Amino acid sequence: MQQTFDDTGIKRRPMLKAAIAIGAAPLGLAIAAPLVGALITNPGKDPITTAWKEGIRLVRDDGTPIQPGDMHTGSIETVFPGIPDGNTNKYADSPTLLIHMRPEDAAKVKVQPGYETAHYGDYFAYSKICTHAGCPASLYEQQTQRLLCPCHQSQFDLLESCKPVFGPASRRLPQLPIKLDSAGYFVAQSDYRVPIGPALWEHPDNDK
Secondary structure (H helix, E strand, O other): OOOOOOOOOOOHHHHHHHHHHOOOOOOOEEEOOOOOOOOOOOOOOOOOOOOOOOOOEEEOOOOOEOOOOOOOOOEEEEEEEOOOOOOHHHOOOOOEEEEEOOHHHHOOOOOOOOOOOOOEOOEEEEEOEOOOOOOEOOEEEOOOOEEEOOOOOOEEEHHHOOEEEEOOOOOOOOEOOEEEOOOOOEEEOOOOOOOOOOHHHHOHHHHO
16 A cells, blocks of 8 residues: 655644544545645635736645656655745645656546646646635545545546546546746646636625
């Protein structure tokens, strides 16, 4: 079993409790912490606009940028917008999963129309916020190429551009268009092109 943990600022004790609770999970999971079931904060009245913008670097929680070669094949990492103040934890609407797929799997991805150049080689980036209830979709099952949300068991097929294939989620995980900057680090091409999070976040009255 291959596991990849990244530090998102949440203590490991709750994560370990959650890991025990899902002890029957299939082998081959890469885990992008946290596994806890806490909802990610509702971004408010403008769920389409996040901190991602053209040229903003993808950085780890400690602020370090990422370039091809930093992640081994089949790994996953939670990334945040590389804003100058360095406080990645305040961007509750922006956690994103950067996935380095195996070349043979990446070649099978059915890219959505208009997203043909949204990935970089075998690297794809999707919102970490589950479209069912806003929990973190943080498990990567390499054998089936699915992202899983441990809270309510929604599953998203990476080969179908994160289309939901199991569980209560009814909408894809939005894809973040990425590219490399002049220094060879991953940056966003733009913000997300569709709203992030649960469908109910799209309606301003629901955030009361």
